[in-house]
């Protein structure tokens with residue numbers, strides 16, 4: 254059985270104070286959520302304060318990015334995975350489409366980040382997803398397959414249990430336009446097949462694949478009913494504790 258994961262990506266929102274306040278507000282609202290893992294991803298500057306305040310709770314903390322290099326060095330502005338781990342984080346998002354689009358991250362870069370995360374003891378949430386043009390051109394499956402293989406290259410079979418994949422169609426992020434549960438299920442099943450072919454049916458069966466893109470309290474239940482959807486990566490609707498808690502508690 255794959256334990257579902259509901260992760261909130263706070264993107265570049267909230268000061269340290271606002272982040273801690275939102276995390277503290279969320280804590281009691283999801284305290285009984287044993288059916289899934291709950292993760293929030295604040296900005297770098299708030300990671301330590303949020304992780305400290307959530308210690309002993311059922312909410313895990315994730316960063317939204319990490320450096321490709323594993324050890325410290327002269328790399329102005331970068332933050333290594335082991336430094337993220339040091340703040341009390343357990344996860345890191347890599348290859349989010351906003352980073353691929355605005356910061357020109359390639360699959361090769363994402364793969365290095367995923368490897369750095371693994372070596373630091375973090376679980377990498379590796380994002381893939383096609384643009385609207387690619388979908389309209391009938392290339393969605395090919396694009397996602399290429400991203401998946403490229404972004405996970407360099408990881409061995411034994412690393413795969415430290416990876417979560419997030420399928421986030423770019424056309425559904427922040428647009429209010431969600432993929433239908435059927436569209437998402439089709440891609441998730443495809444991702445699992447690609448994984449089974451490249452690695453093993455066992456690894457594919459254990460892989461958790463999250464859907465992301467305009468997930469809201471009113472569409473989460475329909476998505477979670479799909480066989481291959483193992484959770485969600487939530488942007489906008491994760492910023493407020495009550496709406497994120499509603500998503501976490503989709504099973505009520």
Ligand code: PGA
Pocket residue numbers: 262421425426427428429465466467468486487488489490
């Ligand atoms: P959204 O963002 O829920 O606001 O569409 C999802 C994401 O980018 O992870």
